[in-house]
Amino acid sequence: MKRGKKTLLLTLIMVLMSSMVLAACGSSSSGSKPGNASGDTAKKDEKPVELIWYTIGTPQPDVDKVMAKVNEYTKEKIGATIKMKMLDWGDYDQKMQVIAASGEPYDIAFTCSWAFNYINNSQKGAFLELNDLMDQYGKGIKETLHPSFLEGAKINGKLYAIPVNKELPAQRVFRFNKTLVDKYGFDITKVKTLEDLEPMLKTVLEKENIKPINSKIGLPQMFDYIINADIPIGVPLDSTDLKLQLTLDTPEQMAQFETMRKFYKAGYLPSDVASYTDANQSEALKTGRWFVDTAHYQPYAENSWSEGIPDKVVVQPAEEPIVYNWSVTGSMMAISATSQYPEKSMEFLNLLNTDKYLRNLINYGIEGEHYKRVDEQTIELLPAKKERYDLPTFTLGNLFLLDLLPEDPKDKWQKFDDFNNSAINAPLLGFALDTSKIRTEIAAVQNVTDEFMKTLTTGTVDPKVYVPKAMEKYKQAGIEKVMEEAQRQIDEWKKSKQ
Secondary structure (H helix, E strand, C coil), rough: HHHHHHHHHHHHHHHHHHHHHHHHHHHCCCCCCCCCCCCCCCCCCCEEEEEEEEECCCCCCCCHHHHHHHHHHHHHHHCEEEEEEECCCCCHHHHHHHHHHHHHCCCCEEEECCCCCCHHHHHCCEEECHHHHHHHHHHHHHHHHHHHHHHHEEECECCCCECCCCCCECCCCCCCEEEHHHHCCCCCCCCCHHHHHHHHHHHHHHHHHHCCCCCCCCCCCCCCEEECCCCCEEEEEECCCCCCCCCHHHHHHHHHHHHHHHHCCCCCCCCCCCCCCCCHHHHHHHCCCCCCEECCCCCCHHHHHHHCCCCCCCECCCCCECCCCHCCCEEEEEEEEECHHHHHHHHHHHHHHCCCCHHHHHCCCCCCCCCEEEEECCEEEECCCCCCCCCHHHCCCCHCHHHHHHHHCCCHHHHHHHHHHCCCCCCCCCCCCCCCHHHHHHHHHHHHHHHHHHHHHHCCCCHHHHHHHHHHHHHHHHHHHHHHHHHHHHHHHHHHHH
16 A cells, blocks of 8 residues: 555656646747847747837838848747838938837837937837846847947946947048049148148139039037037047036137138138038039048048049048947937837847848848859849849948948958047047936027028138127027036036946
8 A cells, every 4th residue: 555655656746747847848938938149040839929120211122022031030040020111211200200109019210319319219218228138138239349339329327229330430531532632742641630721722723713622511520519519518529527618619619610711711612602411512522523521431431432423532531530429329229118029129139230141131132133142251233123122231230240242342341340449439428418408498509500500610601700699699598508407417427437
């Protein structure tokens, strides 16, 4: 009898242990659990989820075809499929604001400093905080991105979107028409400031009968601005005390304005340059009736700038490469606060930033249909039957994974890496202004900027007369209140960092 009881007891124990093992196996393969964040093959019996991804750019006819190929891969790797929804450049910001305000569920969206604003929408609660998600499901992203990308994207120490791994700093350069540089033997390496341009401008005006600066021109940046470069509140780039200044009438800023005024009066710029847009700049380059302008640089940018115009472009730095908050947040992807699958969304972003096959598939399309392979690191785009599959590369994740095109230098991505590592951080990197208490004043200040800054930066008006007028209007608009609130937040941020 005792022996029978022992046998029965052993049998019951074995049954219970088997049930526990089966239950554990069942829970690990459940479709409700996140897939493997490292990009390993997803469980075969895991039901894939669909992630909705909003991104910016001209809608492409072959997106669905490419995404079908993408989904074969992501279904296997992370147990998810992707529905890409492209919204055109001019529509993206407004439509995404409506989607966010309505609470419509989606998973991933492009965000940046200039469309579907990253800081504003993070502070409104539109995006999920990603610190913990990235630690658990996005380790590859942390290993890939330069630390300054993550530092500059933080808001009160928290991350709400993943920056695209591309050029990290901002560096304005003088762009020169190489034909005229060679014709007159100009040594552009000696150009360090706006003033250094004058002898060349004078020669071109007199001998070529063209406006040497035949477009709008951005002035070299001397401050880290708290909102943007148009609103004159910031700290000097070498600041350590982080005390804000009204930059408009500082000696450095006035010197730039006075130089541009001198250039304007000498006839180096068109008389209506204050109203010029990017279209005017493009037209000047296409016709060859230009000598110098400015643009923000990335390695080998002069090659792309020289395409489709009669004269090659050569460059000379106008400032050092510096990492600003706005350069970091120029292209990012956020996970929506309405996402039903935040873990899967982070797994996908991790894969997109670490998996060469996936990144190139989304960017270039399908091999044999959209491109052919030239060698291990180079592809050639195929002629399109109707419309070329052409997504905006800089919006889609880690650029360093991309195959090269035949015209690309073989060391392109190494030069990008060198460029990123050469930069220094701006003094306010990582600080995000909470505008909730000063929105009315900021709007009023922006109106003053719209009234004065284009004419001052182009030399159209005398800064000695118009800077005092602008300062008075800025003060009436509440710029001192904006400065006071911003300084309070900066002081708190500085203490938190210490």
